[in-house]
Amino acid sequence: GVDPPPRRSARTSGPRPYAEAMAVDRVLLCAPRGFCAGVEMAIKALAWMVRAFEPPVYCYHEIVHNQKVVSRFEDMGVVFVDDVTEVPPGAPLMLSAHGSAPEVVQAARDNGGYVVDAVCPLVTKVHHEVKVRAGKGYQIVYVGHEGHEEAVGTMAVAPDAIHLVETEEQVAALPDFDQPVALLAQTTLSHRDWDGVKEATRSRFPETWMPGRSDLCFATTNRQSALGQIADRCDTTIVIGSANSSNTRALEKLARDAGCPRVLRVNGVDEVPDDLTGTVGVTAGASAPEELVEAIIAHLAPVEGVEEVRYTDEDEYFPPPRSLRDLIDAVDLVATLTLGGPVADRPGLNDRQTKASDVLAALPTSR
Numbered sequence: 001g002v003d004p005p006p007r008r009s010a011r012t013s014g015p016r017p018y019a020e021a022m023a024v025d026r027v028l029l030c031a032p033r034g035f036c037a038g039v040e041m042a043i044k045a046l047a048w049m050v051r052a053f054e055p056p057v058y059c060y061h062e063i064v065h066n067q068k069v070v071s072r073f074e075d076m077g078v079v080f081v082d083d084v085t086e087v088p089p090g091a092p093l094m095l096s097a098h099g100s101a102p103e104v105v106q107a108a109r110d111n112g113g114y115v116v117d118a119v120c121p122l123v124t125k126v127h128h129e130v131k132v133r134a135g136k137g138y139q140i141v142y143v144g145h146e147g148h149e150e151a152v153g154t155m156a157v158a159p160d161a162i163h164l165v166e167t168e169e170q171v172a173a174l175p176d177f178d179q180p181v182a183l184l185a186q187t188t189l190s191h192r193d194w195d196g197v198k199e200a201t202r203s204r205f206p207e208t209w210m211p212g213r214s215d216l217c218f219a220t221t222n223r224q225s226a227l228g229q230i231a232d233r234c235d236t237t238i239v240i241g242s243a244n245s246s247n248t249r250a251l252e253k254l255a256r257d258a259g260c261p262r263v264l265r266v267n268g269v270d271e272v273p274d275d276l277t278g279t280v281g282v283t284a285g286a287s288a289p290e291e292l293v294e295a296i297i298a299h300l301a302p303v304e305g306v307e308e309v310r311y312t313d314e315d316e317y318f319p320p321p322r323s324l325r326d327l328i329d330a331v332d333l334v335a336t337l338t339l340g341g342p343v344a345d346r347p348g349l350n351d352r353q354t355k356a357s358d359v360l361a362a363l364p365t366s367r
Helices: 037-052 067-075 102-110 121-135 149-155 168-172 191-204 218-228 246-257 290-300 322-339 356-362
Strands: 023-031 057-060 078-081 093-095 115-117 139-143 162-165 181-185 236-240 262-266 277-284 306-310
Touching: 023 218, 023 290, 037 057, 037 067, 037 093, 037 121, 037 322, 037 356, 067 078, 093 102, 102 115, 115 322, 121 139, 121 149, 121 181, 139 149, 139 191, 149 162, 168 191, 181 191, 191 246, 218 246, 218 277, 236 246, 236 290, 246 262, 277 290, 290 356
Parallel strands: 023 277, 023 306, 057 078, 057 093, 093 115, 139 162, 139 181, 236 262, 236 277
Antiparallel strands: none
C-alpha cells in the first residue's frame, strides 16, 4: 500500500473542493485494508493476460468483487462471462479468484484457448478438503452464502455429499446423517457468521471433523480485527467495497455491531456524503484498490490528519499460476530477442515487489 497522507493542521489543510460542508476532525485508517494476497495475484495475472493477448480476453465471473476493478479491465478489452460456453473457441480465458466448479475448469480447457486458473490458494485448500472428505464417505456441512461464486464452485466438487448452511436454524434442519460429518467454510466469512453455526454443528454432530487450520481467510480475519480496534471510536465508519463482496459486507456489519453510529459502504469517493463530522474510520474490503482509499481520504480532508491504526503486518504472497509464469517468461524472452538484448542477462519479473494497485493504476483507460 501507500503511506497515508501527512498530518495537516487546520491552517494547512487547504480547501475542500468536493465537500465544503464537511467538518471531519480526524481519520482513523485501518491496517491491514484492501487487497489480500489472492486478489493481488488474480489482478496481476489478468493484467499480464491483457498485455500478452490481443483483446478480447475473457474472464469467467468477475475477477474480484469490485465495480471499479471490473470496469478498469472492461476498458482494457476484458469480457466477463457467467458461462464458459459464451467464450469463442480458442479465445484466452481466465477463471476468477473465487474458484470454479471442476466441470467449468474442464470445459474451459476443452475450449482450446489459453486458460489461466486464478483461483485463490485458500479456496483450493477447501476444494481439496471437500474432495478428500467426500471420498472417505463423509457428509459435509458447508457454511457459506447461497449463490456466492465461491460457494457454488466449492459445492460442485462433491454435490451429492455437501450441504450448504448459513444459520443455526439451517443446521437444526439437517437430516440425521448415518455417515461421519465434516465441517468446512467459505473463506470470506466473518467470525461472527462462522462461530454460531460452527458451535451449532458441533453440538448437533459431536464427532464432527474439522481441518486443523481454519478455512477462514487470514486477510478477512485481519481486516475485521483491525476495524474492531477503531469502530467504537468513530462517529462514522466508511467501508470501501462493492455490495457483492462478502468480506466487505462482513466489515459493514461488524462496524454496526460494534456500535458505530453511522456506517457507510461506498464504491468510491462519489458516494461519500458531504455532511460527515468528527472522527471517521476508513477501511477497505479485500477487493478494493488503495487508490480508492487515497481519494476518499483526500475528499474527507481531516483537519487533524490521519492516524493509521495497525492490527498486524501481512507479508503473504501467492505467486502467479504456473501456466501464467510460463507465459510471462515467453513474453519476456520474445521482447528481449526483438530488442536485441542478451537473453541470459534479461531481468526477471519482480512480481512480489509489484503491487496490484500500482498495476491497475498504470493500465490505460482504453485499448
